[in-house]
Amino acid sequence: MPDLYSRRSFIAGVITSGMLSTTAGYLLTRRTPVTLTLVTGGDATGGRNLLINLWNRFHPDVTLEVLTVNSSTRDQYDTFAGTRADIYNLDVIHIPRLAARGRIAPIEAPDGITLLDPVQRISQVEEDSTRLWAVPFNTDVGMLFRRITDKRAPDPEPRIGDLIADARHPGQFAGQLAVEGSTTGEAFVINVLEQALAQDPTILDERGVVSTSLGQWQRALAPLADALRAGRIVTAAGEEATNAAFQERNLRYMRNWPVWYPAIDRVERDKKPGTAAIRLGRLPIGILGGQCLAVAADTEHRDRAEAVIRFLTGMPAQKLLATYGFAPTAAEAYNDPEVRATMPHLDIVRSAVEDAHPRPMRPGYADFAQVFRQHTVDYLYRRVELTDGFVEAMQKALR
Known part of the structure; x- marks a missing residue:
C-alpha cells in the first residue's frame, strides 16, 4: 500500500x-x-x-x-x-x-x-x-479492526458473532460496551445494536425500524450477555478508550469507526515490529x-x-x-x-x-437511546431480565 x-x-x-x-x-x-x-x-x-x-x-x-x-x-x-x-x-x-x-x-x-x-x-x-x-x-459505519502478525498466514475475515462466542481466545476483542458518563452513551447504544444485528439481521431494518418482539430482543442479546459475563470481551467507554485498549494490550480485534484507521495503522507499523499490518473487516450489518x-x-x-x-x-x-x-x-x-x-x-x-442500517430516524430518537441504554445496561451488567416494559418504552419514545 x-x-x-x-x-x-x-x-x-x-x-x-x-x-x-x-x-x-x-x-x-x-x-x-x-x-x-x-x-x-x-x-x-x-x-x-x-x-x-x-x-x-x-x-x-x-x-x-x-x-x-x-x-x-x-x-x-x-x-x-x-x-x-x-x-x-x-x-x-x-x-x-x-x-x-x-x-x-x-x-x-x-x-x-x-x-x-x-x-x-x-x-x-x-x-x-x-x-x-x-x-x-x-x-x-462500524468496522472490525484486526491485527496481523504474519502476512503469509491465512487470514480469513472473522465474524463478530463468532469472536464473542469463541472461548478459546478470550479477551482478544475490544468494543465500546461500557458507559462512563453521558459522552459515551451513544457509542454503547450503537455497539449493542451491532451485536444484536450480528445475531438477527431483522432486529433493526434498513430504514431504522426496530423490532417490537420481546423474544426477538432476548434471543439477539443473549450471546452478548454470555460473552460479557464470561469475560470474553474487553469493554471500553468510547472510541479513544477502545483504541487505547487495543494498542496497549496488543489485542487482536477491535470494533471502531474507519476514521481511526490511519492513526492506528501508522502507530502500529512504526512502533510495533510484531505487527505486520492492521486490516479492516466489515460487520455483518453495521450501524450507519x-x-x-x-x-x-x-x-x-x-x-x-x-x-x-x-x-x-x-x-x-x-x-x-x-x-x-x-x-x-x-x-x-x-x-x-x-x-x-x-x-x-x-x-x-x-x-x-x-x-449498513441507520438508527431509528425519528424526532424521538434521543428518548429511545436513553431507554435502550438503561434497559440494556441493566440486562447485560446487572442481570435484570428484559421484559415487555423494554419494548413498550422504545415504542413510546419513537411515537
Whole structure:
C-alpha cells in the first residue's frame, strides 16, 4: 500500500487546484463581505479544519467562523438547537428532530455526485430524492479492526458473532460496551445494536425500524450477555478508550469507526515490529453514522451558505477527507484512481456502508437511546431480565 502520510500533501495540492477551478464563478462575483457561523462537533483528525481553512483562503468575502460543541451526541442537539448559526454540521441522527422543529431548510441535492443509497435515504426529504434536509459531509459505519502478525498466514475475515462466542481466545476483542458518563452513551447504544444485528439481521431494518418482539430482543442479546459475563470481551467507554485498549494490550480485534484507521495503522507499523499490518473487516450489518451539513432556516445568507456546503461536500473535498480516514458519501469518490491507490481498504468500507442500517430516524430518537441504554445496561451488567416494559418504552419514545 502506498504510504498515506507521504502522499497526503500531494493530494491536498491537487485538490486545492480542483477547488479553485470549481469555485471560480463564485469567486468572481463581487459581494458585500459576510461571516457565516458553522456550528459543529469536534474534529479529531484535522481534515475538516483544513477544508474550512481552504474555503476561507479562497473566499475572503465570505468567511466561515467555526463554533465547536465538544459534548455528547444528546447534548450536541440541545446546544445546536439553542445556537444561532448559518450552517449546522449534524450527526445524522439529529436531522429529523431539527427538521421537525423547522430549524433547517431543505437544499437541492448536489449535481455530479451519486450518494450511496443508505446515505441518500437518511438525508432526503421524505421520498423526494432531489431535495435533502442536509448534504452528507462524510458517512460512517462500524468496522472490525484486526491485527496481523504474519502476512503469509491465512487470514480469513472473522465474524463478530463468532469472536464473542469463541472461548478459546478470550479477551482478544475490544468494543465500546461500557458507559462512563453521558459522552459515551451513544457509542454503547450503537455497539449493542451491532451485536444484536450480528445475531438477527431483522432486529433493526434498513430504514431504522426496530423490532417490537420481546423474544426477538432476548434471543439477539443473549450471546452478548454470555460473552460479557464470561469475560470474553474487553469493554471500553468510547472510541479513544477502545483504541487505547487495543494498542496497549496488543489485542487482536477491535470494533471502531474507519476514521481511526490511519492513526492506528501508522502507530502500529512504526512502533510495533510484531505487527505486520492492521486490516479492516466489515460487520455483518453495521450501524450507519456520519455528519451532514444543513442550512439554518433563519439564515439571512442562504445562497452563500449553500455555496459553502457545495464546496465542503464536493468531490475534491471528499477525496481529501478520505486521506484522513473519513468514509466518502459518493460512489464517485470510491471509484477515483487516486483515492483507491492511497486507501485500498475503502472498498471494504463501501461494502459495509451499502449494507449498513441507520438508527431509528425519528424526532424521538434521543428518548429511545436513553431507554435502550438503561434497559440494556441493566440486562447485560446487572442481570435484570428484559421484559415487555423494554419494548413498550422504545415504542413510546419513537411515537
